[in-house]
Amino acid sequence: MKTRLIPALIFFLFISTASISQNAAQDSTMLKKLYTTALSDGKAYDWLDYLSNQIGGRLSGSFEAERAVKYTEAELKELGLDKVWLQPVMVPKWTRGFKEYAYIESPSGEKTVTNILALGGSVPTPNLGIKAEVVEVHNFEELASLGRQKIEGKIVFFNRPMQPDLIHTGHAYGGASNQRYSGAAEATKYGAIGVLVRSLSLKNDSAPHTGAMSYGDTPESKRIPAAAISTKDADYLSGLLKLEPQLQFYFKQNCKIWDDVLSYNVIGEITGTTYPDKYMVVGGHLDSWDVGDGAHDDGAGVTQSMEVLRLFKKLNYKPKHSIRVVLFMNEENGLRGGLKYAEEAKRKNETHVFALESDSGGFTPRGFSLETDDANLAQIRSWAPLFEPYLIHLFDEGYSGADIRPMKGNINVLAGLQPDSQRYFDIHHSANDTFEQINKRELELGAATMASLMYLMDTYGAK
């Protein structure tokens, strides 16, 4: 019995090893094709040029956001996908209005103009602006310890810098962002009349960085204006406060919150040959902040995601699963698009097995951050050698992407493209997030890296 089994076992081992190496050869050929096509005949850069330079900043509810919907819908239709459609979603509309104005006034009356930007969702200042003494704090505990006695009637200045020693700058951003998001709501508790937040950037320059904020459950009548101040001006203000604690800060901002308006997620699909009812999603967010042109955040992710489906069509790859590109609306100040997509997927009982988002800038890709279980993590990590020629090496567990996360719990694998993060927060949410900051090859390498993971997930399926 035993002796008869051995030759069979050897035969089986031979066949399975042969088929594994044959698969590996096929996969490596396919990856090579994806990278070659993206780098020598790519479309992402041209799309991004149009989105950035012809359309520009695409804040939810703006004319530019609507143009971006129409443009990307038309471009997806050009690709000959099986379906392209718009998914309606109501989004918040907030406008900045006339440019903000701010200065520091010394006790002797000397004024120094500073660079600020209203935070997204902030209320305006009264027409004449506000002027008050400034209290610098670094966290909510410090704010609470000062209490109403020290805070009432003042402007609270949150000045905790992003931690410079963290290699993943996204972690440094995460560690500092509660000041921007909840600073106003916290300061209101102690009677503050306005909030200034140090820009979430590791660069020392004059460009303020905006971003979303929330008043939480603060009643409308108690909401106070909130603005980001550039890192350079934050350092200057902090230094001056040590010399002249009685100085005053003036700012005026003209933003407005409107009623919600109708907008859309833009969706395209290549229907699967074997599992048409199992969906894999690749996407980024179509909206951006208003001050730059949103090239990195997240025009890059949008055009890289479109490129994934274009590469498959171009190489005549027919996926087993239905593959969707989803261009989400309103990530920046509401996440309504991501929430709507997940809600509709659930309502229609669609089975989603994989989603991949690119929303960390269009810089040189390093790998992926993954939210999944051990079996899927092991499978994805087993593909690492296929990515080696392209210098892709990160297959970390971690945060995937804001727009796809609402699907968590109803999906096997969530993944985020991890580009090099060292320069991202220098420009993120500022007037410097422009097309000039995009490197064509880095953008294309990102698209090919995403297409490669999508191809492997489609070929081997999620566990």
Ligand SMILES: [Zn+2]
């Ligand atoms: Zn983004």
